[in-house]
Amino acid sequence: MFGSARAGVHHDLPNSLGAFAQRTNALLGEVDSIARERTLLNFYAAFAPPDETANAVACMSGASVAHLKLRLGILTSRFRANHPLKACPQCMEQDLRETGWAYWHLKHQFPGVWMCTAHQQPLLQSALKANGVERFQWLLPRLNDLHSASTKYPEAASCSVLLSLAVLIEHLVQSGAFEPLLLRGLHEVYREEFRARGWVAGAASLRTGQIAAAFLSYCEPLRCIPEFASLAQDEEGMATQLGRLLRHPRSGTHPLRHLLLIHWLFGTAQRFELAMKSKGAYTQSTVPNTVLPRFAAIDPRMDHLHRLIQEEGQSVRKAASLVGVDPQPALIWAAKAGIEISRRPQKLSTNVRARAIRELRKGADKEQVASRAGVANSDGRLVRLWLKRARIRCID
Structure with missing residues (x-):
């Protein structure tokens, strides 16, 4: 179905969708529609720039989705990146009556959704796939494989907040498919909204302490769900987390952090959308639904490599090791980005070596000789080798 025995087995962001669309004669849609409408990209695309979504579609159409979760801000979010499969028992019964088998509902899989909005019941989760067990198998929901996400049944207050949050997430994801949110406009x-609640002092200073205390109180009913365990436990930690959300981020932020803030401040998707439209915070146009299966994806490791070299001063070899690529591709990426890389000569010419040896015979400093020759001499081994070959006695 996917062109390889272990392709397409990811239950959240699968690979090889190009082969799947071709082998199914596009009966379930072309690559673009399958990726956007039938996978968890449906959730992330509602909050991502069109070019990021196009890159994700391109990755999923090919043989590898490595580093896609990093690019979408999932791995660095402190929320779980394994996306456990979830199901509603009443939906399963309904599916059996209407279709003959139970299946996974996409809207149940969205991060932050732990209540079935149709039956207003808590969702059960499966430990399979997400924990690596049977990760290469095809699974349908079975009650024997499902368990509660919480150690105890959520209280009424928690169920109410979780249900309201699920309704808001489903609505914003659905509307985001046509008009993605611009997170930088949030x-x-x-x-x-902070100003309306009296949490802005003077012209622009936020009363971070008051905001953190109020948001901490909102998060309390959510803590029965392990997915929200990364939320800060005290006002100081919450103020730090909010500080990152309330300024323009340098890298991707998991949409769930913004969704929690939106639900807390506005309560409903409708009220939030009115506030967004009044500020013009939606994109003006969306990317066309045509992405070729052979579209060349942008490797997310490139940006990481560039930052390591330019901002942190890492060598190309060290940066390549940190991002998981060979040094040669790393050199090519750096060259394409216009980053100047100083290289040591692979082989010294005879004249350069002879000149260096003459200087050493005259007693010149080893470090200076190495520098003029254009070679590294951090441990002195190369110059010592020259001295030995020239039969020059070295006294340190």
């Missing part, structure tokens, strides 16, 4: 919307 800050002004948040600030306007």
Whole structure:
């Protein structure tokens, strides 16, 4: 179905969708529609720039989705990146009556959704696939494989908040398929609501302590769900987490952090959308639904490599090791980005070596000789070798 025995087995962001669309004669859609409408990209695309979504579609159409979760801000979010499969028992019964088998509902798989909005019941989760067990198998929901996400049944207050949050997430994801949110425009919307609640001092200073205390109280009913365990436990930690959300981020932020903030501040998707439209925080156009299966994906490791070299001063070899590529591709990526890389000569010419030996015979400093020759001499081994070959006695 996917062109390889272990392709397409990822239950959240699968690979080899190009082969799947071709082998099914596009009966379930072309690559673009399958990726956007039938996988968890449906959730992340609602909060991502069109070019990021196009890159994700390109990765999923090919043989590898390595580093896609890093690019989408999932791995660095402190929320779980394994996306456990979830199901509603009443939906399963309904599926059996209407179709003959139970199946996974996409809207149940969205991060932050732990209540079935149709039956207003807590979702059960499967430990399979997400924990690596049977990760190469095809699974349908079975009650024997499902268990509660919480150690105890959520209280009424928790169920109420979780249900309201699920309704908001489903609505925003559905509307985001046509008009993605611009996360960078959320800050002004948040600030306007803070000002209305009296949490802005003077012209622009936020009362971070009051905001953190109020948001901490909102998060309390959510803590029965392990997915929300990364939320700060005290006001100081919450103020730090909110500080990152309330300023323009340098890298991707998991949409769930913003969704929690939106639910807390506005309560409903409708009220939030009115605030967004008043600030013009939606994109003006969406990417066309045509992405070729052979579209060349942008490797997310390139940006990481560039930052390591330019901002952290790492060598190409060290940066390549950190991002998981060979040094040669790393050199090519750096060259394409216009990053100048100083290389040591692989082989010294005879003249350069002879000149260096003459200087050493005259008693010149080893470090200076190595520098003029254009070679590294951090441990002195190369110059010592020259001295030995030239039969020059070295006294340190």
